[in-house]
Amino acid sequence: MEQLLNDHELSAEIQSLRATVDLLASQKLRYPNNYVPPVEERHKRATLVNVPVCEPPTTTHSSDDDDAPATETLSLTIKSLKPPLTFTLAARPTATIGDLKAELSAKEADAPVPQAQRWILKGKAMGDTKLLKEFAVQDGTVVNLMVIKTTAPPAASTSSDPSDVPALTLSEPSSSSNPPQVSLSRDLDHLPLTTSTSADNPQLAGESDVFLSTVSSPSLWQDVRNVCEARFDKKDEAQRVWEGMFAGAREWISPNDKALIREQVGYSAMGGV
Numbered sequence: 001m002e003q004l005l006n007d008h009e010l011s012a013e014i015q016s017l018r019a020t021v022d023l024l025a026s027q028k029l030r031y032p033n034n035y036v037p038p039v040e041e042r043h044k045r046a047t048l049v050n051v052p053v054c055e056p057p058t059t060t061h062s063s064d065d066d067d068a069p070a071t072e073t074l075s076l077t078i079k080s081l082k083p084p085l086t087f088t089l090a091a092r093p094t095a096t097i098g099d100l101k102a103e104l105s106a107k108e109a110d111a112p113v114p115q116a117q118r119w120i121l122k123g124k125a126m127g128d129t130k131l132l133k134e135f136a137v138q139d140g141t142v143v144n145l146m147v148i149k150t151t152a153p154p155a156a157s158t159s160s161d162p163s164d165v166p167a168l169t170l171s172e173p174s175s176s177s178n179p180p181q182v183s184l185s186r187d188l189d190h191l192p193l194t195t196s197t198s199a200d201n202p203q204l205a206g207e208s209d210v211f212l213s214t215v216s217s218p219s220l221w222q223d224v225r226n227v228c229e230a231r232f233d234k235k236d237e238a239q240r241v242w243e244g245m246f247a248g249a250r251e252w253i254s255p256n257d258k259a260l261i262r263e264q265v266g267y268s269a270m271g272g273v
Contacts (some may be wrong), residue, residue: 029270060234069105072093074132074138075091075143076090076091076141076142077141078104078119079144079145082147083147085111087108089104096132097126097132098128101114102131105117115150116150117147118145119137119144121136121144225266242265242267243267
């Protein structure tokens with residue numbers, strides 16, 4: 001025969017039971033992935049009413065309807081006030097304004113070229129890239145024509161005779177104290193255009209070809225740079241000495257050779273030398 005619990009033991013059992021229930025209530029209920037709830041626990045779905053819906057309309061195009069827009073034309077009246085001109089043109093709505101201008105120019109002998117035509121409808125210019133159907137035009141619509149003056153390209157000169165160019169002689173003395181002199185020849189029909197300076201023609205210095213080719217050789221001035229940079233610690237001092245030597249030989253070296261020497265040596269011009 002089981003012994004009944006006293007009041008103290010009964011109270012302890014009740015508290016233990018409550019703690020166990022609270023712990024179970026705090027736990028989340030997890031179902032496996034393949035869980036299927038019973039039918040009585042499933043959510044009820046809303047009742048779907050089967051309402052009949054009519055089928056969408058279908059459009060059919062006959063061959064006559066497709067050909068109609070392509071062959072449809074509108075009669076336009078192209079009118080200009082200055083100069084007073086009036087033309088009638090059968091235009092397709094799908095044609096561009098630029099094509100219609102070219103068609104009018106080719107059809108009518110008095111019509112200006114397409115570049116000189118400016119079509120205006122109800123105060124608005126009709127762009128060349130626009131289609132005719134983009135404007136509010138009907139059969140018999142009057143389009144204002146404004147004729148614009150076009151500038152013709154300048155005619156190319158057909159004369160290739162160099163004697164037509166006035167002869168100009170430029171002479172520059174070797175001495176820097178005298179300014180350059182420019183003189184225009186009186187006989188402009190026979191003398192060609194010539195320029196001559198002592199720097200451009202080293203033969204004027206009276207030296208031999210071997211001397212001139214050697215002094216204008218880039219390898220010579222490269223060696224001069226190497227010697228200057230070997231004797232001077234600062235590169236700017238070495239370049240100043242090199243520039244002084246190069247300036248002393250300027251009357252024997254042509255401008256083209258000067259540029260070639262500086263390009264290969266690697267020194268830019270100082271003081272315009």
